[in-house]
Amino acid sequence: SYVLTQPPSVSVAPGETASITCGGNNIGTKSVHWYQQKPGQAPVVVIFYDSVRPSGIPERFSGSNSANTATLTISRVEAGDEADYYCQVWDPFSDHRWVFGSGTKVTVL
Amino acid sequence: QVQLQESGPGLVKPSQTLSLTCTVSGGSIRSGDYYWNWIRQPPGKGLEWIGTFGNTHYNPSLKSRVTMSLDTSKNQFSLKLNSVTAADTAVYFCARVTLDDSGSYFSDYWGQGTLVTVAS
Numbered sequence: 001s002y003v004l005t006q007p008p009s010v011s012v013a014p015g016e017t018a019s020i021t022c023g024g025n026n027i028g029t030k031s032v033h034w035y036q037q038k039p040g041q042a043p044v045v046v047i048f049y050d051s052v053r054p055s056g057i058p059e060r061f062s063g064s065n066s067a068n069t070a071t072l073t074i075s076r077v078e079a080g081d082e083a084d085y086y087c088q089v090w091d092p093f094s095d096h097r098w099v100f101g102s103g104t105k106v107t108v109l
Numbered sequence: 110q111v112q113l114q115e116s117g118p119g120l121v122k123p124s125q126t127l128s129l130t131c132t133v134s135g136g137s138i139r140s141g142d143y144y145w146n147w148i149r150q151p152p153g154k155g156l157e158w159i160g161t162f163g164n165t166h167y168n169p170s171l172k173s174r175v176t177m178s179l180d181t182s183k184n185q186f187s188l189k190l191n192s193v194t195a196a197d198t199a200v201y202f203c204a205r206v207t208l209d210d211s212g213s214y215f216s217d218y219w220g221q222g223t224l225v226t227v228a229s
Contacts, residue, residue, distance in 0.1 A: 001169075030213065031209055031211040031212075031213030031215075033209075033213075033215035035156075035216075037156075041221070042202055042204075042219035042220060042221050042222050043156065043202075043216075043219055044219070045215060045216065045217055048207075048209055048215045048217075049209040049210060049211055049213065052209070054217065086155065086156055088156075088215060089213070090213045090214040090215070095166065095169045095172075096158075096168060096169055097158070097161065097166045097214075098146070098148075098158035098161065098168075098214075099158070100155060100156040100157070100158065101155075102155050103155045103156070
């Protein structure tokens, strides 16, 4: 089945930019979705279709996807952005249709 | 505003069947415009897809033990996982599945999750 690779952790100072990568074979040909999960809460989609923000998600969240890497970028990081972030793709060519990355813990210093 | 709420036993004995229900409010489950997911998260670990009802597919590693169904009269969908072991201990989430413009699927609404512990 398709594999998505994320770094376990990213640390960033308030006001700086955090970049979270999601690697996969030719991931640029797939649509990538990103979820934010805070402790004890359900995941919330922050980016879908590579770069589309749902209503209510701050403009500080953006996404890109090319070649073998998709990236979630959080600009002007705030303390409230501290969370786990998961990328996800839907793979119609595999029995394992839904694939999640292993997650990245974003720590705001 | 669509809301989902999981319900079911918080403790299941090994070898028995885990049964959960997800009640959907704020929208009809019957509409056919959406599919429905079960996803779980073992304590301290990442998200694991269990299966999707509607465009029905199951995680191959769980397929032999999973059954999903819909009860449109109650606006609910359900999950049964049989022959459980301690490895099935997790927070179980139900979620709505939405199609994006590229033909891919993601989950836009999630329940709060319910912890199910498998222990004797």
